[in-house]
Amino acid sequence: MKKITVIGTGYVGLVSGACFSEIGNRVICCDVDQRKIDLLNRNEIPIYEPGLQEMVTRNKEQGRLLFTTEVGEAIEASDIVYIAVGTPMSETGEADMRYVMSAARKIGEHLNGHKIIVNKSTVPVGTGELVREVVQANKKYPWIGFDIVSNPEFLREGSALSDCMNMDRAIIGSDNPEAASVIEELHAPFKTKVFKTDLESAEMIKYAANTFLATKISFINAIANICEKVGADVEDVAAGMGLDSRIGGKFLQAGIGYGGSCFPKDTYALAHIADKAGYEFDLLKSVIRTNQKQRF
Ligand SMILES: NC(=O)c1ccc[n+]([C@@H]2O[C@H](COP(=O)([O-])OP(=O)(O)OC[C@H]3O[C@@H](n4cnc5c(N)ncnc54)[C@H](O)[C@@H]3O)[C@@H](O)[C@H]2O)c1
Structure with missing residues:
Protein backbone atom coordinates (compact mmCIF):
# COMPACT_ATOMS: atom_id res chain seq x y z
CA MET A 1 0.00 0.00 0.00
CA LYS A 2 1.45 3.33 -1.04
CA LYS A 3 0.39 6.77 0.16
CA ILE A 4 -0.34 8.89 -2.87
CA THR A 5 -1.56 12.46 -3.31
CA VAL A 6 -2.83 13.64 -6.67
CA ILE A 7 -2.79 17.41 -7.21
CA GLY A 8 -5.55 18.36 -9.65
CA THR A 9 -8.80 16.39 -9.62
CA GLY A 10 -9.79 16.91 -13.24
CA TYR A 11 -10.24 14.19 -15.84
CA VAL A 12 -6.78 12.73 -15.42
CA GLY A 13 -6.36 13.28 -11.67
CA LEU A 14 -9.73 11.84 -10.75
CA VAL A 15 -9.46 8.77 -12.97
CA SER A 16 -5.85 8.03 -12.00
CA GLY A 17 -6.58 8.65 -8.32
CA ALA A 18 -9.59 6.33 -8.40
CA CYS A 19 -7.62 3.60 -10.21
CA PHE A 20 -4.63 3.86 -7.85
CA SER A 21 -7.04 3.43 -4.91
CA GLU A 22 -8.79 0.53 -6.65
CA ILE A 23 -5.49 -1.41 -6.71
CA GLY A 24 -5.10 -0.98 -2.95
CA ASN A 25 -3.33 2.33 -2.34
CA ARG A 26 -4.43 5.18 -0.06
CA VAL A 27 -5.06 8.13 -2.36
CA ILE A 28 -5.84 11.77 -1.57
CA CYS A 29 -7.15 13.71 -4.57
CA CYS A 30 -6.89 17.45 -4.00
CA ASP A 31 -7.94 20.47 -5.99
CA VAL A 32 -8.23 24.23 -5.57
CA ASP A 33 -11.77 24.06 -6.98
CA GLN A 34 -13.98 23.91 -3.89
CA ARG A 35 -17.11 23.20 -5.95
CA LYS A 36 -15.54 20.13 -7.55
CA ILE A 37 -14.34 18.74 -4.22
CA ASP A 38 -17.76 19.38 -2.59
CA LEU A 39 -19.42 17.46 -5.42
CA LEU A 40 -17.02 14.54 -5.01
CA ASN A 41 -17.50 14.50 -1.25
CA ARG A 42 -21.26 14.23 -1.90
CA ASN A 43 -20.57 11.29 -4.24
CA GLU A 44 -21.39 13.32 -7.34
CA ILE A 45 -18.91 12.83 -10.18
CA PRO A 46 -18.23 15.95 -12.28
CA ILE A 47 -17.46 13.92 -15.45
CA TYR A 48 -19.13 10.92 -17.02
CA GLU A 49 -16.95 7.86 -17.40
CA PRO A 50 -18.48 4.39 -17.37
CA GLY A 51 -17.76 2.70 -14.02
CA LEU A 52 -16.18 5.74 -12.37
CA GLN A 53 -19.06 6.52 -10.01
CA GLU A 54 -19.03 2.97 -8.64
CA MET A 55 -15.26 2.88 -8.32
CA VAL A 56 -15.11 6.22 -6.47
CA THR A 57 -17.94 5.23 -4.08
CA ARG A 58 -16.42 1.82 -3.37
CA ASN A 59 -12.97 3.17 -2.57
CA LYS A 60 -14.30 6.12 -0.54
CA GLU A 61 -16.36 3.72 1.56
CA GLN A 62 -13.29 1.59 2.18
CA GLY A 63 -11.34 4.66 3.28
CA ARG A 64 -8.79 4.43 0.47
CA LEU A 65 -9.89 7.52 -1.49
CA LEU A 66 -10.29 11.03 -0.07
CA PHE A 67 -11.05 14.41 -1.61
CA THR A 68 -9.89 17.75 -0.20
CA THR A 69 -9.04 21.35 -1.01
CA GLU A 70 -6.31 21.28 1.66
CA VAL A 71 -3.53 20.80 -0.90
CA GLY A 72 -0.69 21.39 1.58
CA GLU A 73 -1.98 18.87 4.10
CA ALA A 74 -2.55 16.35 1.32
CA ILE A 75 1.07 16.73 0.17
CA GLU A 76 2.37 16.27 3.71
CA ALA A 77 0.36 13.06 4.16
CA SER A 78 1.91 11.18 1.19
CA ASP A 79 5.19 9.76 -0.07
CA ILE A 80 4.27 9.98 -3.76
CA VAL A 81 2.83 13.24 -5.10
CA TYR A 82 1.35 13.24 -8.60
CA ILE A 83 0.91 16.52 -10.47
CA ALA A 84 -2.18 16.24 -12.73
CA VAL A 85 -3.17 19.89 -13.18
CA GLY A 86 -4.18 21.37 -16.52
CA THR A 87 -1.67 22.62 -19.12
CA PRO A 88 -4.01 24.55 -21.44
CA MET A 89 -2.87 26.29 -24.61
CA SER A 90 -1.76 29.85 -23.97
CA GLU A 91 -2.49 32.70 -26.42
CA THR A 92 0.82 32.08 -28.18
CA GLY A 93 0.14 28.36 -28.58
CA GLU A 94 2.61 27.27 -25.90
CA ALA A 95 1.52 25.12 -22.95
CA ASP A 96 0.46 27.38 -20.07
CA MET A 97 2.62 26.22 -17.19
CA ARG A 98 1.23 28.37 -14.40
CA TYR A 99 -0.76 25.56 -12.74
CA VAL A 100 2.18 23.14 -12.80
CA MET A 101 4.47 25.79 -11.33
CA SER A 102 1.98 26.65 -8.60
CA ALA A 103 1.67 22.94 -7.71
CA ALA A 104 5.49 22.69 -7.60
CA ARG A 105 5.72 25.70 -5.24
CA LYS A 106 3.13 24.13 -2.96
CA ILE A 107 5.01 20.81 -2.92
CA GLY A 108 8.21 22.65 -1.95
CA GLU A 109 6.47 24.51 0.87
CA HIS A 110 5.00 21.28 2.26
CA LEU A 111 7.93 18.93 1.73
CA ASN A 112 8.00 17.41 5.21
CA GLY A 113 9.90 14.23 4.25
CA HIS A 114 11.37 12.52 1.18
CA LYS A 115 8.81 12.34 -1.63
CA ILE A 116 8.67 11.20 -5.22
CA ILE A 117 7.11 13.95 -7.31
CA VAL A 118 5.54 12.51 -10.43
CA ASN A 119 4.38 14.61 -13.31
CA LYS A 120 1.33 13.25 -15.15
CA SER A 121 0.34 16.50 -16.87
CA THR A 122 1.39 16.88 -20.51
CA VAL A 123 4.34 19.25 -20.28
CA PRO A 124 7.14 20.60 -22.47
CA VAL A 125 10.49 18.85 -22.34
CA GLY A 126 12.50 20.32 -19.48
CA THR A 127 9.53 20.78 -17.14
CA GLY A 128 10.73 18.03 -14.80
CA GLU A 129 13.93 19.99 -14.24
CA LEU A 130 11.97 23.23 -13.78
CA VAL A 131 9.73 21.55 -11.20
CA ARG A 132 12.89 20.34 -9.43
CA GLU A 133 14.23 23.93 -9.27
CA VAL A 134 10.92 25.35 -8.01
CA VAL A 135 10.52 22.66 -5.33
CA GLN A 136 14.15 23.16 -4.27
CA ALA A 137 13.73 26.94 -4.07
CA ASN A 138 10.58 26.68 -1.92
CA LYS A 139 11.74 23.99 0.51
CA LYS A 140 11.40 24.90 4.18
CA TYR A 141 13.80 22.19 5.32
CA PRO A 142 16.92 22.18 3.11
CA TRP A 143 18.03 18.70 4.22
CA ILE A 144 14.91 16.94 2.90
CA GLY A 145 15.39 15.26 -0.47
CA PHE A 146 12.99 14.42 -3.28
CA ASP A 147 12.96 12.76 -6.69
CA ILE A 148 11.30 13.79 -9.92
CA VAL A 149 9.59 11.30 -12.25
CA SER A 150 7.67 11.80 -15.47
CA ASN A 151 4.73 9.41 -15.99
CA PRO A 152 2.61 10.86 -18.79
CA GLU A 153 -1.04 9.94 -19.20
CA PHE A 154 -2.54 8.31 -22.31
CA LEU A 155 -6.20 7.81 -21.32
CA ARG A 156 -8.98 8.61 -23.79
CA GLU A 157 -12.06 10.47 -22.60
CA GLY A 158 -15.01 8.07 -22.76
CA SER A 159 -12.95 4.96 -22.03
CA ALA A 160 -10.68 6.48 -19.39
CA LEU A 161 -11.31 3.94 -16.67
CA SER A 162 -10.67 0.89 -18.80
CA ASP A 163 -7.67 2.65 -20.41
CA CYS A 164 -6.24 3.05 -16.93
CA MET A 165 -7.15 -0.36 -15.45
CA ASN A 166 -6.06 -2.15 -18.66
CA MET A 167 -3.23 0.25 -19.41
CA ASP A 168 -1.24 -0.97 -22.40
CA ARG A 169 1.96 0.81 -21.38
CA ALA A 170 3.36 2.97 -18.63
CA ILE A 171 6.12 5.40 -19.51
CA ILE A 172 8.36 6.16 -16.53
CA GLY A 173 11.11 8.74 -16.88
CA SER A 174 13.61 9.58 -14.16
CA ASP A 175 17.29 10.10 -13.53
CA ASN A 176 17.01 8.05 -10.34
CA PRO A 177 16.52 4.30 -10.94
CA GLU A 178 15.23 3.81 -7.38
CA ALA A 179 12.44 6.38 -7.81
CA ALA A 180 11.58 4.86 -11.21
CA SER A 181 11.37 1.41 -9.58
CA VAL A 182 8.91 2.65 -6.94
CA ILE A 183 6.63 3.99 -9.69
CA GLU A 184 7.09 0.75 -11.66
CA GLU A 185 6.06 -1.22 -8.56
CA LEU A 186 2.98 1.01 -8.19
CA HIS A 187 1.95 -0.03 -11.72
CA ALA A 188 2.51 -3.78 -11.15
CA PRO A 189 -1.20 -4.59 -10.44
CA PHE A 190 -2.12 -3.07 -13.84
CA LYS A 191 -0.01 -5.82 -15.46
CA THR A 192 1.13 -3.37 -18.07
CA LYS A 193 4.25 -2.98 -20.20
CA VAL A 194 6.60 -0.59 -18.42
CA PHE A 195 9.05 1.48 -20.42
CA LYS A 196 11.70 3.23 -18.35
CA THR A 197 13.72 6.11 -19.72
CA ASP A 198 15.11 9.49 -18.72
CA LEU A 199 12.95 12.46 -17.72
CA GLU A 200 13.24 14.39 -20.97
CA SER A 201 12.51 11.40 -23.21
CA ALA A 202 9.39 10.52 -21.18
CA GLU A 203 8.15 14.10 -21.56
CA MET A 204 8.83 13.95 -25.30
N1 LIG B 1 -8.24 14.90 -20.50
C1 LIG B 1 -7.55 14.04 -21.21
O1 LIG B 1 -8.08 13.27 -22.02
C2 LIG B 1 -6.06 13.93 -21.03
C3 LIG B 1 -5.41 12.77 -21.48
C4 LIG B 1 -4.03 12.67 -21.31
C5 LIG B 1 -3.32 13.72 -20.72
N2 LIG B 1 -3.99 14.83 -20.32
C6 LIG B 1 -3.19 15.90 -19.68
O2 LIG B 1 -3.36 15.81 -18.26
C7 LIG B 1 -3.35 17.12 -17.67
C8 LIG B 1 -4.63 17.33 -16.89
O3 LIG B 1 -5.70 17.30 -17.81
P1 LIG B 1 -7.23 17.25 -17.34
O4 LIG B 1 -8.02 17.03 -18.58
O5 LIG B 1 -7.36 16.34 -16.19
O6 LIG B 1 -7.41 18.78 -16.85
P2 LIG B 1 -8.65 19.41 -16.09
O7 LIG B 1 -8.70 20.83 -16.50
O8 LIG B 1 -9.86 18.53 -16.24
O9 LIG B 1 -8.24 19.33 -14.54
C9 LIG B 1 -7.20 20.05 -13.97
C10 LIG B 1 -7.55 20.30 -12.50
O10 LIG B 1 -6.43 20.85 -11.84
C11 LIG B 1 -6.91 21.76 -10.87
N3 LIG B 1 -5.82 22.65 -10.45
C12 LIG B 1 -5.22 23.65 -11.15
N4 LIG B 1 -4.24 24.20 -10.42
C13 LIG B 1 -4.19 23.53 -9.23
C14 LIG B 1 -3.36 23.62 -8.09
N5 LIG B 1 -2.36 24.50 -8.01
N6 LIG B 1 -3.60 22.79 -7.04
C15 LIG B 1 -4.60 21.87 -7.11
N7 LIG B 1 -5.41 21.74 -8.19
C16 LIG B 1 -5.20 22.55 -9.24
C17 LIG B 1 -8.07 22.47 -11.56
O11 LIG B 1 -8.94 23.11 -10.65
C18 LIG B 1 -8.71 21.29 -12.31
O12 LIG B 1 -9.74 20.68 -11.54
C19 LIG B 1 -3.14 18.08 -18.83
O13 LIG B 1 -1.78 18.36 -18.94
C20 LIG B 1 -3.62 17.31 -20.05
O14 LIG B 1 -3.02 17.73 -21.23
C21 LIG B 1 -5.33 14.97 -20.44
Whole structure:
Protein backbone atom coordinates (compact mmCIF):
# COMPACT_ATOMS: atom_id res chain seq x y z
CA MET A 1 0.00 0.00 0.00
CA LYS A 2 1.45 3.33 -1.04
CA LYS A 3 0.39 6.77 0.16
CA ILE A 4 -0.34 8.89 -2.87
CA THR A 5 -1.56 12.46 -3.31
CA VAL A 6 -2.83 13.64 -6.67
CA ILE A 7 -2.79 17.41 -7.21
CA GLY A 8 -5.55 18.36 -9.65
CA THR A 9 -8.80 16.39 -9.62
CA GLY A 10 -9.79 16.91 -13.24
CA TYR A 11 -10.24 14.19 -15.84
CA VAL A 12 -6.78 12.73 -15.42
CA GLY A 13 -6.36 13.28 -11.67
CA LEU A 14 -9.73 11.84 -10.75
CA VAL A 15 -9.46 8.77 -12.97
CA SER A 16 -5.85 8.03 -12.00
CA GLY A 17 -6.58 8.65 -8.32
CA ALA A 18 -9.59 6.33 -8.40
CA CYS A 19 -7.62 3.60 -10.21
CA PHE A 20 -4.63 3.86 -7.85
CA SER A 21 -7.04 3.43 -4.91
CA GLU A 22 -8.79 0.53 -6.65
CA ILE A 23 -5.49 -1.41 -6.71
CA GLY A 24 -5.10 -0.98 -2.95
CA ASN A 25 -3.33 2.33 -2.34
CA ARG A 26 -4.43 5.18 -0.06
CA VAL A 27 -5.06 8.13 -2.36
CA ILE A 28 -5.84 11.77 -1.57
CA CYS A 29 -7.15 13.71 -4.57
CA CYS A 30 -6.89 17.45 -4.00
CA ASP A 31 -7.94 20.47 -5.99
CA VAL A 32 -8.23 24.23 -5.57
CA ASP A 33 -11.77 24.06 -6.98
CA GLN A 34 -13.98 23.91 -3.89
CA ARG A 35 -17.11 23.20 -5.95
CA LYS A 36 -15.54 20.13 -7.55
CA ILE A 37 -14.34 18.74 -4.22
CA ASP A 38 -17.76 19.38 -2.59
CA LEU A 39 -19.42 17.46 -5.42
CA LEU A 40 -17.02 14.54 -5.01
CA ASN A 41 -17.50 14.50 -1.25
CA ARG A 42 -21.26 14.23 -1.90
CA ASN A 43 -20.57 11.29 -4.24
CA GLU A 44 -21.39 13.32 -7.34
CA ILE A 45 -18.91 12.83 -10.18
CA PRO A 46 -18.23 15.95 -12.28
CA ILE A 47 -17.46 13.92 -15.45
CA TYR A 48 -19.13 10.92 -17.02
CA GLU A 49 -16.95 7.86 -17.40
CA PRO A 50 -18.48 4.39 -17.37
CA GLY A 51 -17.76 2.70 -14.02
CA LEU A 52 -16.18 5.74 -12.37
CA GLN A 53 -19.06 6.52 -10.01
CA GLU A 54 -19.03 2.97 -8.64
CA MET A 55 -15.26 2.88 -8.32
CA VAL A 56 -15.11 6.22 -6.47
CA THR A 57 -17.94 5.23 -4.08
CA ARG A 58 -16.42 1.82 -3.37
CA ASN A 59 -12.97 3.17 -2.57
CA LYS A 60 -14.30 6.12 -0.54
CA GLU A 61 -16.36 3.72 1.56
CA GLN A 62 -13.29 1.59 2.18
CA GLY A 63 -11.34 4.66 3.28
CA ARG A 64 -8.79 4.43 0.47
CA LEU A 65 -9.89 7.52 -1.49
CA LEU A 66 -10.29 11.03 -0.07
CA PHE A 67 -11.05 14.41 -1.61
CA THR A 68 -9.89 17.75 -0.20
CA THR A 69 -9.04 21.35 -1.01
CA GLU A 70 -6.31 21.28 1.66
CA VAL A 71 -3.53 20.80 -0.90
CA GLY A 72 -0.69 21.39 1.58
CA GLU A 73 -1.98 18.87 4.10
CA ALA A 74 -2.55 16.35 1.32
CA ILE A 75 1.07 16.73 0.17
CA GLU A 76 2.37 16.27 3.71
CA ALA A 77 0.36 13.06 4.16
CA SER A 78 1.91 11.18 1.19
CA ASP A 79 5.19 9.76 -0.07
CA ILE A 80 4.27 9.98 -3.76
CA VAL A 81 2.83 13.24 -5.10
CA TYR A 82 1.35 13.24 -8.60
CA ILE A 83 0.91 16.52 -10.47
CA ALA A 84 -2.18 16.24 -12.73
CA VAL A 85 -3.17 19.89 -13.18
CA GLY A 86 -4.18 21.37 -16.52
CA THR A 87 -1.67 22.62 -19.12
CA PRO A 88 -4.01 24.55 -21.44
CA MET A 89 -2.87 26.29 -24.61
CA SER A 90 -1.76 29.85 -23.97
CA GLU A 91 -2.49 32.70 -26.42
CA THR A 92 0.82 32.08 -28.18
CA GLY A 93 0.14 28.36 -28.58
CA GLU A 94 2.61 27.27 -25.90
CA ALA A 95 1.52 25.12 -22.95
CA ASP A 96 0.46 27.38 -20.07
CA MET A 97 2.62 26.22 -17.19
CA ARG A 98 1.23 28.37 -14.40
CA TYR A 99 -0.76 25.56 -12.74
CA VAL A 100 2.18 23.14 -12.80
CA MET A 101 4.47 25.79 -11.33
CA SER A 102 1.98 26.65 -8.60
CA ALA A 103 1.67 22.94 -7.71
CA ALA A 104 5.49 22.69 -7.60
CA ARG A 105 5.72 25.70 -5.24
CA LYS A 106 3.13 24.13 -2.96
CA ILE A 107 5.01 20.81 -2.92
CA GLY A 108 8.21 22.65 -1.95
CA GLU A 109 6.47 24.51 0.87
CA HIS A 110 5.00 21.28 2.26
CA LEU A 111 7.93 18.93 1.73
CA ASN A 112 8.00 17.41 5.21
CA GLY A 113 9.90 14.23 4.25
CA HIS A 114 11.37 12.52 1.18
CA LYS A 115 8.81 12.34 -1.63
CA ILE A 116 8.67 11.20 -5.22
CA ILE A 117 7.11 13.95 -7.31
CA VAL A 118 5.54 12.51 -10.43
CA ASN A 119 4.38 14.61 -13.31
CA LYS A 120 1.33 13.25 -15.15
CA SER A 121 0.34 16.50 -16.87
CA THR A 122 1.39 16.88 -20.51
CA VAL A 123 4.34 19.25 -20.28
CA PRO A 124 7.14 20.60 -22.47
CA VAL A 125 10.49 18.85 -22.34
CA GLY A 126 12.50 20.32 -19.48
CA THR A 127 9.53 20.78 -17.14
CA GLY A 128 10.73 18.03 -14.80
CA GLU A 129 13.93 19.99 -14.24
CA LEU A 130 11.97 23.23 -13.78
CA VAL A 131 9.73 21.55 -11.20
CA ARG A 132 12.89 20.34 -9.43
CA GLU A 133 14.23 23.93 -9.27
CA VAL A 134 10.92 25.35 -8.01
CA VAL A 135 10.52 22.66 -5.33
CA GLN A 136 14.15 23.16 -4.27
CA ALA A 137 13.73 26.94 -4.07
CA ASN A 138 10.58 26.68 -1.92
CA LYS A 139 11.74 23.99 0.51
CA LYS A 140 11.40 24.90 4.18
CA TYR A 141 13.80 22.19 5.32
CA PRO A 142 16.92 22.18 3.11
CA TRP A 143 18.03 18.70 4.22
CA ILE A 144 14.91 16.94 2.90
CA GLY A 145 15.39 15.26 -0.47
CA PHE A 146 12.99 14.42 -3.28
CA ASP A 147 12.96 12.76 -6.69
CA ILE A 148 11.30 13.79 -9.92
CA VAL A 149 9.59 11.30 -12.25
CA SER A 150 7.67 11.80 -15.47
CA ASN A 151 4.73 9.41 -15.99
CA PRO A 152 2.61 10.86 -18.79
CA GLU A 153 -1.04 9.94 -19.20
CA PHE A 154 -2.54 8.31 -22.31
CA LEU A 155 -6.20 7.81 -21.32
CA ARG A 156 -8.98 8.61 -23.79
CA GLU A 157 -12.06 10.47 -22.60
CA GLY A 158 -15.01 8.07 -22.76
CA SER A 159 -12.95 4.96 -22.03
CA ALA A 160 -10.68 6.48 -19.39
CA LEU A 161 -11.31 3.94 -16.67
CA SER A 162 -10.67 0.89 -18.80
CA ASP A 163 -7.67 2.65 -20.41
CA CYS A 164 -6.24 3.05 -16.93
CA MET A 165 -7.15 -0.36 -15.45
CA ASN A 166 -6.06 -2.15 -18.66
CA MET A 167 -3.23 0.25 -19.41
CA ASP A 168 -1.24 -0.97 -22.40
CA ARG A 169 1.96 0.81 -21.38
CA ALA A 170 3.36 2.97 -18.63
CA ILE A 171 6.12 5.40 -19.51
CA ILE A 172 8.36 6.16 -16.53
CA GLY A 173 11.11 8.74 -16.88
CA SER A 174 13.61 9.58 -14.16
CA ASP A 175 17.29 10.10 -13.53
CA ASN A 176 17.01 8.05 -10.34
CA PRO A 177 16.52 4.30 -10.94
CA GLU A 178 15.23 3.81 -7.38
CA ALA A 179 12.44 6.38 -7.81
CA ALA A 180 11.58 4.86 -11.21
CA SER A 181 11.37 1.41 -9.58
CA VAL A 182 8.91 2.65 -6.94
CA ILE A 183 6.63 3.99 -9.69
CA GLU A 184 7.09 0.75 -11.66
CA GLU A 185 6.06 -1.22 -8.56
CA LEU A 186 2.98 1.01 -8.19
CA HIS A 187 1.95 -0.03 -11.72
CA ALA A 188 2.51 -3.78 -11.15
CA PRO A 189 -1.20 -4.59 -10.44
CA PHE A 190 -2.12 -3.07 -13.84
CA LYS A 191 -0.01 -5.82 -15.46
CA THR A 192 1.13 -3.37 -18.07
CA LYS A 193 4.25 -2.98 -20.20
CA VAL A 194 6.60 -0.59 -18.42
CA PHE A 195 9.05 1.48 -20.42
CA LYS A 196 11.70 3.23 -18.35
CA THR A 197 13.72 6.11 -19.72
CA ASP A 198 15.11 9.49 -18.72
CA LEU A 199 12.95 12.46 -17.72
CA GLU A 200 13.24 14.39 -20.97
CA SER A 201 12.51 11.40 -23.21
CA ALA A 202 9.39 10.52 -21.18
CA GLU A 203 8.15 14.10 -21.56
CA MET A 204 8.83 13.95 -25.30
CA ILE A 205 7.11 10.55 -25.77
CA LYS A 206 3.74 12.04 -24.84
CA TYR A 207 3.97 14.89 -27.39
CA ALA A 208 5.50 12.66 -30.07
CA ALA A 209 2.70 10.09 -29.65
CA ASN A 210 -0.13 12.64 -29.82
CA THR A 211 1.33 14.57 -32.75
CA PHE A 212 1.98 11.32 -34.64
CA LEU A 213 -1.70 10.38 -34.29
CA ALA A 214 -2.69 13.91 -35.37
CA THR A 215 -0.40 13.47 -38.39
CA LYS A 216 -2.25 10.28 -39.38
CA ILE A 217 -5.56 12.16 -39.21
CA SER A 218 -4.32 15.11 -41.28
CA PHE A 219 -2.73 12.69 -43.75
CA ILE A 220 -5.95 10.78 -44.41
CA ASN A 221 -7.86 14.06 -44.67
CA ALA A 222 -5.43 15.25 -47.32
CA ILE A 223 -5.85 11.91 -49.15
CA ALA A 224 -9.64 12.34 -48.86
CA ASN A 225 -9.43 15.72 -50.58
CA ILE A 226 -7.48 14.20 -53.47
CA CYS A 227 -9.85 11.19 -53.60
CA GLU A 228 -12.79 13.55 -54.10
CA LYS A 229 -11.07 15.13 -57.10
CA VAL A 230 -9.96 11.90 -58.75
CA GLY A 231 -13.04 9.76 -58.07
CA ALA A 232 -11.57 7.41 -55.44
CA ASP A 233 -13.40 6.31 -52.27
CA VAL A 234 -11.38 7.42 -49.24
CA GLU A 235 -13.04 4.86 -46.96
CA ASP A 236 -11.86 2.04 -49.19
CA VAL A 237 -8.45 3.66 -49.53
CA ALA A 238 -8.12 3.90 -45.73
CA ALA A 239 -9.35 0.32 -45.27
CA GLY A 240 -6.87 -0.94 -47.85
CA MET A 241 -3.98 1.06 -46.36
CA GLY A 242 -4.85 -0.09 -42.84
CA LEU A 243 -4.40 -3.73 -43.88
CA ASP A 244 -0.68 -3.06 -43.95
CA SER A 245 0.40 -3.94 -40.40
CA ARG A 246 3.11 -1.29 -40.55
CA ILE A 247 0.38 1.35 -41.00
CA GLY A 248 -2.63 -0.06 -39.08
CA GLY A 249 -6.24 1.01 -39.55
CA LYS A 250 -6.61 3.28 -36.53
CA PHE A 251 -6.73 7.07 -36.86
CA LEU A 252 -7.42 6.80 -40.60
CA GLN A 253 -11.02 8.04 -40.57
CA ALA A 254 -11.35 11.05 -42.85
CA GLY A 255 -13.60 13.78 -41.48
CA ILE A 256 -13.55 17.28 -40.10
CA GLY A 257 -10.13 16.89 -38.55
CA TYR A 258 -8.92 16.34 -35.03
CA GLY A 259 -10.31 18.22 -32.03
CA GLY A 260 -10.90 17.45 -28.37
CA SER A 261 -8.99 18.57 -25.32
CA CYS A 262 -5.52 17.30 -26.25
CA PHE A 263 -4.55 17.09 -29.95
CA PRO A 264 -4.98 20.79 -30.85
CA LYS A 265 -3.04 22.05 -27.83
CA ASP A 266 -0.38 19.33 -27.95
CA THR A 267 0.38 19.84 -31.65
CA TYR A 268 0.79 23.61 -31.10
CA ALA A 269 2.86 23.00 -27.98
CA LEU A 270 5.28 20.66 -29.80
CA ALA A 271 5.60 23.13 -32.69
CA HIS A 272 6.66 25.72 -30.07
CA ILE A 273 9.08 23.32 -28.40
CA ALA A 274 10.67 22.67 -31.82
CA ASP A 275 10.87 26.42 -32.60
CA LYS A 276 12.49 27.11 -29.25
CA ALA A 277 14.98 24.29 -29.86
CA GLY A 278 15.82 25.84 -33.25
CA TYR A 279 14.27 23.08 -35.38
CA GLU A 280 11.96 24.01 -38.25
CA PHE A 281 9.24 21.34 -37.83
CA ASP A 282 7.66 21.85 -41.28
CA LEU A 283 5.87 18.50 -41.16
CA LEU A 284 4.02 19.34 -37.94
CA LYS A 285 3.17 22.88 -39.09
CA SER A 286 1.63 21.40 -42.19
CA VAL A 287 -0.36 18.88 -40.09
CA ILE A 288 -1.80 21.82 -38.11
CA ARG A 289 -2.57 23.83 -41.29
CA THR A 290 -4.22 20.81 -42.93
CA ASN A 291 -6.40 20.36 -39.85
CA GLN A 292 -7.43 24.03 -39.80
CA LYS A 293 -8.37 23.98 -43.51
CA GLN A 294 -10.36 20.77 -43.08
CA ARG A 295 -13.10 22.56 -41.10
CA PHE A 296 -14.12 24.79 -43.99
N1 LIG B 1 -8.24 14.90 -20.50
C1 LIG B 1 -7.55 14.04 -21.21
O1 LIG B 1 -8.08 13.27 -22.02
C2 LIG B 1 -6.06 13.93 -21.03
C3 LIG B 1 -5.41 12.77 -21.48
C4 LIG B 1 -4.03 12.67 -21.31
C5 LIG B 1 -3.32 13.72 -20.72
N2 LIG B 1 -3.99 14.83 -20.32
C6 LIG B 1 -3.19 15.90 -19.68
O2 LIG B 1 -3.36 15.81 -18.26
C7 LIG B 1 -3.35 17.12 -17.67
C8 LIG B 1 -4.63 17.33 -16.89
O3 LIG B 1 -5.70 17.30 -17.81
P1 LIG B 1 -7.23 17.25 -17.34
O4 LIG B 1 -8.02 17.03 -18.58
O5 LIG B 1 -7.36 16.34 -16.19
O6 LIG B 1 -7.41 18.78 -16.85
P2 LIG B 1 -8.65 19.41 -16.09
O7 LIG B 1 -8.70 20.83 -16.50
O8 LIG B 1 -9.86 18.53 -16.24
O9 LIG B 1 -8.24 19.33 -14.54
C9 LIG B 1 -7.20 20.05 -13.97
C10 LIG B 1 -7.55 20.30 -12.50
O10 LIG B 1 -6.43 20.85 -11.84
C11 LIG B 1 -6.91 21.76 -10.87
N3 LIG B 1 -5.82 22.65 -10.45
C12 LIG B 1 -5.22 23.65 -11.15
N4 LIG B 1 -4.24 24.20 -10.42
C13 LIG B 1 -4.19 23.53 -9.23
C14 LIG B 1 -3.36 23.62 -8.09
N5 LIG B 1 -2.36 24.50 -8.01
N6 LIG B 1 -3.60 22.79 -7.04
C15 LIG B 1 -4.60 21.87 -7.11
N7 LIG B 1 -5.41 21.74 -8.19
C16 LIG B 1 -5.20 22.55 -9.24
C17 LIG B 1 -8.07 22.47 -11.56
O11 LIG B 1 -8.94 23.11 -10.65
C18 LIG B 1 -8.71 21.29 -12.31
O12 LIG B 1 -9.74 20.68 -11.54
C19 LIG B 1 -3.14 18.08 -18.83
O13 LIG B 1 -1.78 18.36 -18.94
C20 LIG B 1 -3.62 17.31 -20.05
O14 LIG B 1 -3.02 17.73 -21.23
C21 LIG B 1 -5.33 14.97 -20.44
